[in-house]
Amino acid sequence: MANPMFEVMLVPGCGKGLVARTYIPRGTRILTEKPLFSISNFAATSLTDIVAYVTSQLRTMPKDDQRGFLSLHNAFIRQASPFYGIVRTNSLPFGPDSPELGLFLTCSRLNHSCSPNANHSWNPVTRTENVQAIRDIDPGEEITICYQSAQSSHRGRDNRRDELMKMFGFECHCMICDLPEEDSLESDQRRVEIDQLDTLIGTGDLLAFNAPKALGACRTMLEHLEDEGIQDMRVARCYYDAFQICVSSGDLARASVFARMHIEEMRVCEGDDTPGLKERQAFVEKPESHRLAGISDKWESKVADRARSDHSDFEGWLWRRATY
Numbered sequence: 001m002a003n004p005m006f007e008v009m010l011v012p013g014c015g016k017g018l019v020a021r022t023y024i025p026r027g028t029r030i031l032t033e034k035p036l037f038s039i040s041n042f043a044a045t046s047l048t049d050i051v052a053y054v055t056s057q058l059r060t061m062p063k064d065d066q067r068g069f070l071s072l073h074n075a076f077i078r079q080a081s082p083f084y085g086i087v088r089t090n091s092l093p094f095g096p097d098s099p100e101l102g103l104f105l106t107c108s109r110l111n112h113s114c115s116p117n118a119n120h121s122w123n124p125v126t127r128t129e130n131v132q133a134i135r136d137i138d139p140g141e142e143i144t145i146c147y148q149s150a151q152s153s154h155r156g157r158d159n160r161r162d163e164l165m166k167m168f169g170f171e172c173h174c175m176i177c178d179l180p181e182e183d184s185l186e187s188d189q190r191r192v193e194i195d196q197l198d199t200l201i202g203t204g205d206l207l208a209f210n211a212p213k214a215l216g217a218c219r220t221m222l223e224h225l226e227d228e229g230i231q232d233m234r235v236a237r238c239y240y241d242a243f244q245i246c247v248s249s250g251d252l253a254r255a256s257v258f259a260r261m262h263i264e265e266m267r268v269c270e271g272d273d274t275p276g277l278k279e280r281q282a283f284v285e286k287p288e289s290h291r292l293a294g295i296s297d298k299w300e301s302k303v304a305d306r307a308r309s310d311h312s313d314f315e316g317w318l319w320r321r322a323t324y
């Protein structure tokens with residue numbers, strides 16, 4: 001049955017794509033889809049074995065699915081067998097860094113943007129690929145996802161384009177890559193800074209030795225993500241980092257608020273059925289149950305001290321301990 005939220009149609013410069021039929025508010029589940037088939041270790045499987053495997057899978061499929069598979073785009077038409085080319089062009093990994101890939105007939109029509117309005121994620125429990133709106137999407141607007149890892153997406157335009165060409169066989173013409181030169185340089189600079197901040201926060205050294213600076217790095221990263229129009233799981237992860245910084249410093253009030261913001265972003269990006277949500281939800285009321293609680297009490301506060309988001313200086317309250 002056709003999905004009332006979008007239609008598959010030609011998008012200038014990108015082949016086919018998914019275009020919204022209706023207004024889709026942020027946080028809406030746009031699509032949930034089971035794979036036609038999966039490949040357990042694509043990178044380590046020889047081309048011949050992939051072709052043999054796909055052939056055997058196709059034989060077991062209904063005619064409509066066979067036709068659907070054969071109609072998918074092949075960006076590697078001159079390089080290899082069509083079966084291999086179609087799988088390489090269209091498969092999505094079962095989670096970041098997973099060697100297992102799935103082939104999906106509808107998700108495969110989603111084009112890439114370096115500032116996407118949708119997020120795709122694999123749910124290992126339901127074994128479905130889910131697509132959520134991460135921004136409000138207007139009727140007529142194309143629905144896009146990001147094909148790259150966070151790290152690759154933080155590189156400058158030329159680097160991103162090189163990788164997309166190498167891995168997916170196309171030159172990116174998303175709205176970020178097609179920005180005028182001056183704006184593009186500004187965007188590149190912001191992305192490089194996002195990457196540096198992400199690395200700085202991720203190493204854990206800052207968290208251990210300079211919590212105010214670590215919290216400041218989270219705030220700056222969130223500002224840069226917002227300026228870049230990035231509203232995917234990177235925002236959720238940044239709130240979780242801020243939560244951990246506060247909980248390890250004894251600031252349970254802010255830890256509780258950051259935990260709530262983290263949960264809200266996870267819900268938007270992956271939906272209510274995303275695994276692990278319930279466990280993390282518990283940190284909103286009981287941040288002290290986190291393994292980092294009790295390391296220090298230098299910012300001591302209680303959950304009951306938390307400010308509401310309609311507090312007149314909520315932002316000032318939230319980031320009070322941050323320096324950068």
Ligand SMILES: C[S@@+](CC[C@H](N)C(=O)[O-])C[C@H]1O[C@@H](n2cnc3c(N)ncnc32)[C@H](O)[C@@H]1O
Pocket residue numbers: 013014015016017072073075089090108109110111112113168169170171172173174
């Ligand atoms: C997974 S398919 C997406 C659906 C495809 N457009 C179709 O017609 O079926 C990936 C291909 O879409 C095109 N594409 C996706 N994102 C693009 C972008 N940002 N700029 C240009 N082409 C893009 C490229 O041809 C790429 O190889």
